Amino acid sequence: MAENKSEIIAGAVVVAVALGFVLYAGKLTGASAGTDSYELTASFRSADGITVGTDVRLAGVKVGRVTSMALDPATYRAGTTISVAKTIEVPDDSALAISSEGLLGGNYVEILPGGSPMYFEPGDQIEFTQGSISLVSLLMKFVGGDDSDKAAAE
Missing domain, CATH: 2.40.30 (Elongation Factor Tu (Ef-tu); domain 3)
Structure with a gap:
């Protein structure tokens, strides 16, 4: 009987911690229902x-x-x-x-x-x-240059 009580208490603690994590995650992501x-x-x-x-x-x-x-x-x-x-x-x-x-x-x-x-x-x-703005396209313009700029310079 003592084993059953300790298992029930341990299970209740695990459920309480899991519920706390769910509430924390909901609050962190803004998913709470009470926001106006x-x-x-x-x-x-x-x-x-x-x-x-x-x-x-x-x-x-x-x-x-x-x-x-x-x-x-x-x-x-x-x-x-x-x-x-x-x-x-x-x-x-x-x-x-x-x-x-x-x-x-x-x-x-x-x-x-x-x-x-x-x-x-x-x-x-x-x-x-x-x-x-795509960082890759900006870097390509910087590194490779633009052919229209070269044609305008000539």
Whole structure:
């Protein structure tokens, strides 16, 4: 009987620790159900490096996350939906850019605020976007040069 009690207690401890990890992971990824946010949409020419769950930052501070991404077959652009905390009012002339944390870091979506006194409403579309820049293509331009530059110099 004493063995059964110790096994039950050990099992309860394991379940409690596992539940704690699940709650911590949900909080870390922003998947908690109690967050108040609103959604905005945007269309990127290139959305390399971001996925659902990627951070949305304003002045380096996380204010939301990417909630969905899909290819628009009519425009061949990446349609993206982001959620932003309700406490953050985004001016309606703001832009979104896909930025990098560094050479080896990941990408995130950056809100570049405008100066308009009007703000986006839930469900609005952000028109001004800047897609991700391929580091490989930049290096190729730097290392290999561009043939049009050589022709213009002659």
